[in-house]
Amino acid sequence: MLSTRKLGLGLLSVAVSAPFLYMVSVSLMGESELLRWPPPLLPQKPTFGNYAAALAALPYAKVFLNTAILAGCVMVGQVLTSAAAGYAFARMRFPGRDGIFAAFLATLMLPAMLLVIPRFLLVNAVGWVDTYPGLISTELVSVLGIVLMRQSFLMLPRDVEEAARLDGAGEWTLFWRVMLPLARPAVITLALLAFMDQWRNFLWPLIVTRSADMAVAEVALAQFHSTYSGNWPYQMAAAVLVTLPVWLVCLIGQRYLMQGWRITGAAVRL
Amino acid sequence: MSPRGWAASATAAAALAAALTLAVTHWIERRYERAFAFRIARTTAAYVAAVTPPPPPPPPVRRRGRIPRPQAPITPVPQSPASRTYHLPSLLTQARGLRTLPGWTTEVEVYYGTAPLVDATAPPLSPDDLLQLDSAGGRWREGSALVPLKDRDGREIVGAVAARPLRVPTGPLPGGLGFAFPAAVLAVVGAAVIAFRGRSLRSGGYVGAALLLAAASYLDLRAVARSSTDRWLTDTRRLLQEAATRLPPPRSRVSVSDLAALVQDAELVAGEPAESAPWRARVDGAPRAIVAVLIGSGRWVDLRTVPAEITTLRWLLLLLASALVGPLGILLLRWAERTPARKRRETAIAWGFLAPAGLHLLVFTLGPAALAIYLALPLANFRTIVHDPLTWLSMRSTGLYALYVPVSVVIALGAALLVHRYRVGWGGRLLRSALLLPYVTSVVAIALVWQLIDQAGTLGLGRSGWLSSPATALPALMLLALYAQLGGQTLVFLAGLERIPRVYVDAARVDGASAWRRFWRITLPLLRPLTWFVVLTGLLSAFQVFTIAFVLTQGGPRVLVQRAYQLAWGGGGGSGGSQAFGMASAFAILLCLALVVFSWPRLKLLGRYAQHA
Numbered sequence: 001m002l003s004t005r006k007l008g009l010g011l012l013s014v015a016v017s018a019p020f021l022y023m024v025s026v027s028l029m030g031e032s033e034l035l036r037w038p039p040p041l042l043p044q045k046p047t048f049g050n051y052a053a054a055l056a057a058l059p060y061a062k063v064f065l066n067t068a069i070l071a072g073c074v075m076v077g078q079v080l081t082s083a084a085a086g087y088a089f090a091r092m093r094f095p096g097r098d099g100i101f102a103a104f105l106a107t108l109m110l111p112a113m114l115l116v117i118p119r120f121l122l123v124n125a126v127g128w129v130d131t132y133p134g135l136i137s138t139e140l141v142s143v144l145g146i147v148l149m150r151q152s153f154l155m156l157p158r159d160v161e162e163a164a165r166l167d168g169a170g171e172w173t174l175f176w177r178v179m180l181p182l183a184r185p186a187v188i189t190l191a192l193l194a195f196m197d198q199w200r201n202f203l204w205p206l207i208v209t210r211s212a213d214m215a216v217a218e219v220a221l222a223q224f225h226s227t228y229s230g231n232w233p234y235q236m237a238a239a240v241l242v243t244l245p246v247w248l249v250c251l252i253g254q255r256y257l258m259q260g261w262r263i264t265g266a267a268v269r270l
Numbered sequence: 271m272s273p274r275g276w277a278a279s280a281t282a283a284a285a286l287a288a289a290l291t292l293a294v295t296h297w298i299e300r301r302y303e304r305a306f307a308f309r310i311a312r313t314t315a316a317y318v319a320a321v322t323p324p325p326p327p328p329p330p331v332r333r334r335g336r337i338p339r340p341q342a343p344i345t346p347v348p349q350s351p352a353s354r355t356y357h358l359p360s361l362l363t364q365a366r367g368l369r370t371l372p373g374w375t376t377e378v379e380v381y382y383g384t385a386p387l388v389d390a391t392a393p394p395l396s397p398d399d400l401l402q403l404d405s406a407g408g409r410w411r412e413g414s415a416l417v418p419l420k421d422r423d424g425r426e427i428v429g430a431v432a433a434r435p436l437r438v439p440t441g442p443l444p445g446g447l448g449f450a451f452p453a454a455v456l457a458v459v460g461a462a463v464i465a466f467r468g469r470s471l472r473s474g475g476y477v478g479a480a481l482l483l484a485a486a487s488y489l490d491l492r493a494v495a496r497s498s499t500d501r502w503l504t505d506t507r508r509l510l511q512e513a514a515t516r517l518p519p520p521r522s523r524v525s526v527s528d529l530a531a532l533v534q535d536a537e538l539v540a541g542e543p544a545e546s547a548p549w550r551a552r553v554d555g556a557p558r559a560i561v562a563v564l565i566g567s568g569r570w571v572d573l574r575t576v577p578a579e580i581t582t583l584r585w586l587l588l589l590l591a592s593a594l595v596g597p598l599g600i601l602l603l604r605w606a607e608r609t610p611a612r613k614r615r616e617t618a619i620a621w622g623f624l625a626p627a628g629l630h631l632l633v634f635t636l637g638p639a640a641l642a643i644y645l646a647l648p649l650a651n652f653r654t655i656v657h658d659p660l661t662w663l664s665m666r667s668t669g670l671y672a673l674y675v676p677v678s679v680v681i682a683l684g685a686a687l688l689v690h691r692y693r694v695g696w697g698g699r700l701l702r703s704a705l706l707l708p709y710v711t712s713v714v715a716i717a718l719v720w721q722l723i724d725q726a727g728t729l730g731l732g733r734s735g736w737l738s739s740p741a742t743a744l745p746a747l748m749l750l751a752l753y754a755q756l757g758g759q760t761l762v763f764l765a766g767l768e769r770i771p772r773v774y775v776d777a778a779r780v781d782g783a784s785a786w787r788r789f790w791r792i793t794l795p796l797l798r799p800l801t802w803f804v805v806l807t808g809l810l811s812a813f814q815v816f817t818i819a820f821v822l823t824q825g826g827p828r829v830l831v832q833r834a835y836q837l838a839w840g841g842g843g844g845s846g847g848s849q850a851f852g853m854a855s856a857f858a859i860l861l862c863l864a865l866v867v868f869s870w871p872r873l874k875l876l877g878r879y880a881q882h883a
Contacts, residue, residue: 020707023719034726082627093613095605110639111869118639150880207839222820225714243712261766266758267758
């Protein structure tokens, strides 16, 4: 009885991940295999030739580097700014605190499309189009990240703070050495969310980058799709390559990633 | 701080704010004056180029013999450049004539090469000035607008036209001080009186005076913008009347199209006799400034242009902000005076912690939002968007697309209830990992797999080709979105279910409540805020769908963001002009307002969550 349940869960998992398994399977096929009828589910003779070719044609090293720089910088930036702001909102008292927090929240009502054009003009005016600063600078602060960090700092007990103060810790030491390490789960959650979000960022890189040298994962994959349309095994190999880093990171950090469910609502930016 | 000291600093703050507002007003007024100067300089250059004849042909070269001797050097014969330039004496006459036109309001100077023609004692241009004109097309030089004077074919620059705008007095006071200056004086004096008498500023009406200052500055600004259009119209009217008599013969009746070539950024249409002053009217629903021009016996034309004052509204925000610096500064002073040092210190530190995020939001979110409003004005853009059938088409397809959200939420909730029991064991963990996959995968990759399944016909679907047919592309996109969102939503509901204390459910079970009843009476009410949150977030994301539609359905159902992208950057991705950005911004603002229906309740839910815990 128990084992059939487990089997059922296993089968359900396979069904949910079927498109991804199929993606991997097709990426191992020869170019003409899909032309047969009915189309095969598994490759007749698995080959890694598509991967070797896609690595060179994408060009994967450059795309990986660009996306890693984007996601890495944004990750660090969002964690630092959100932690600092969340800390101020959660643990300090100053006039106008709640009003400012409400104003921060209110910016969430502005849809990305509204901001994209003026942000582009701004970046263009500074001469940052098609550069890393242009790609990264607009994404460095996340209001949802501030909410997340604020909640996390709110949960920390007052005793810790008072004990540290008695030991003579200044404001900065208190934040950097005491409170931030205690909020580590939220920091990891935010870092993962930021990483995942930026690895899949499409609209802003599409607008602000021009040259192939600056292409990030999603844009490069879409470009690859239009260049090699029809050659599915080739495209699937590129898709697997582009997705692999974010898959690995998120599966490892699964537990932390899902901690953010309260603020993300699990909506994918499709 | 002593009362007097406080009052003095309050007055200083008020004076600073007033000075700032006046400076901002002056700067914006200069912008309009410069725009006018450039415009009239261009019109003048076009006028001079049209009415000045070419130089007379050079006298024929006499040759001694019919056959030139072989050893004689071949002299280069002057080629066409000479005939493309101007007859210098006529150019001189035309340029001098500009000064004597009755009713002419601008100081103009025409340069032939670098030499001034109108005022011969004026300093000449430097050769660099002309060279820079070549690349820039017009620039600001020593208080006047300098634009190139091209040769008759419009190829090479042979000179320049400079126009210096003369200030037109505005406002009721003598000396043309305008409204803003007296209002500023009033605000500063008001603040000083209130502060030195020790009254509260809240009761004193200083805020009102500051707002009055902003309003007065705006009035001045509008007057300057309006007069810049009026002056261009009256000056251009003079030029057109001159041109009608001076355009080179043979021509008994000057044609309207020849004159229209002189005023390229305005319209010239046949009109009725009218007075010489410009007036405002609506033409085809758009505001226009018009002046009647007499171009021959009984022949009248209307010169129409976009009035500059319709663009002034966008500056009001800036004026309000600078005028309110005063009250805010005084408030800050008041607060600093009353607060103990320890609290001041804590506030300063808190602001330090907030500064990175706050400044970033200011520069990259609030600033751009204000810029978007600025770009979207004038209001005519909104009218065009609302009347554009493509807007409603994209709205309709996106609205239909968003219908998948309730379906996916219901399925996700059901799935979460089913899976919830199997928290432990490898089966449950495997399923959770599988559910995570679509949540974390590259969106373009998901879209590509979808297209592959659609085209290759795997999974027994046949080669459906749904995505490529316009009628079925939308349902196919919805299916894709349903699949992509389902995993993450299920995981969120699982997390929500895990937070429900088991005692509630157990107690109900002991009381003999059926599973169905337990769900409706306990689980669902406890999950309700979360469900709403997931639905609203899902709807917001659905209305902003872009990537999958952009990658999969080129030319298929246009969704909202795709339409905005198309408005701004065209279909391909070339750079858009300011007009395109204005339209796209207007579109995005309307979208933002429409989405308030969803984003406001979502914000409330987020805020409620932030208040708990």
